Amino acid sequence: MVHFVGAGPGAPDLITVRGQALLKEADIIIYAGSLVNKELLEAAPSHCRIYNSALMTLEEVVDVMIQGEKEEKKIVRLHTGDPCLYGAIREQMDRLEEEGISYEVCPGVSSFCGAAASLQAEYTLPGISQTVIITRMEGRTPVPEREKLRSLAAHQSTMVLFLSTGLLVQVREELLAGGLAPDTPCAICYKATWEDEKIVWGVLDELPELAERAGIRKTALIVVGKVLESEYELSRLYAADFTTEFRQGRKDEGQK
Incomplete structure (x- = not known):
């Protein structure tokens, strides 16, 4: 076995x-x-x-x-x-x-989950993004044409990039070409959850420079998306007026 x-x-x-x-x-x-x-x-x-x-x-x-x-x-x-x-x-x-x-x-805990924990981030925020795209930048190993970064960026979803730390100039170019704004929040997570973990925050337009200044060249995940900002909508699941299988929603005063 x-x-x-x-x-x-x-x-x-x-x-x-x-x-x-x-x-x-x-x-x-x-x-x-x-x-x-x-x-x-x-x-x-x-x-x-x-x-x-x-x-x-x-x-x-x-x-x-x-x-x-x-x-x-x-x-x-x-x-x-x-x-x-x-x-x-x-x-x-x-x-x-x-x-x-x-x-x-x-199964094991993926590094993209470890990165979220280190970032203290939620990848799926109401009103911001309900989709996580896990992918990588094309390098020596190609990706299918339909999965080019610029095509995936058009969804404006949370993106987690594996195996792409050495290609950050190309990553920036592809994501910008796909419609992401230069000031889209991003984070570089070097060896998330390890003792020598390093987290660098910034925006898409400065992504390669962030890594260069921090001396990060490999073993890192790149997280890109507006979920790294502070503005979002509250979940309806826990709203007082939201009825679920386990809880009856309460009407606000004045509602009939």
Whole structure:
């Protein structure tokens, strides 16, 4: 059995209880060494064999899994955040299925959630944005034409950009071309929830300069949107006159 486990956004105590239990029982751990907090590996038993996938190809990762399965070992594939976002797990799962090896996924707290916590922000504010677009700037790996940043920016929704810190000049150009105003609030979240976390606030027009002044060149999320401002509408869910399945709304005095 291979367990794909989400390591969480960085802080070692933000892995799920299930994920930590799987680490404690693992015979083999293959972890994404470029992003996963190595403190998490301290939970592994002394006999556990540990591999850093940052130094490996897909074929080498799969070979370790296949050999571990032959040895009847418990294997943990430890991915940063939640494996479903930019985790490249589908290609691993397909190889495992070809080999007849069973697997399961243990979800994790994504870094975009960790960033929101560090920013003390709500991505979906009434009257401002009810949609979160999670995407990245096109670089060496292309994105579908319909998902170019300028097209997505036209929605005026909250945007969270992964894997784009080294392309901030292009990010700014694309978002401005998509209709976002130069003074649209933004934040750069470097290693959110880690001990050396760094948060930089500003506006879209100065995005590359913000990162440059802070010395941030990688391992950061970019959050863009008016939800980072202070003005918004109150939620109707908790309004006194709003009736729900659990609470009867009250009419204001003078209403019939």
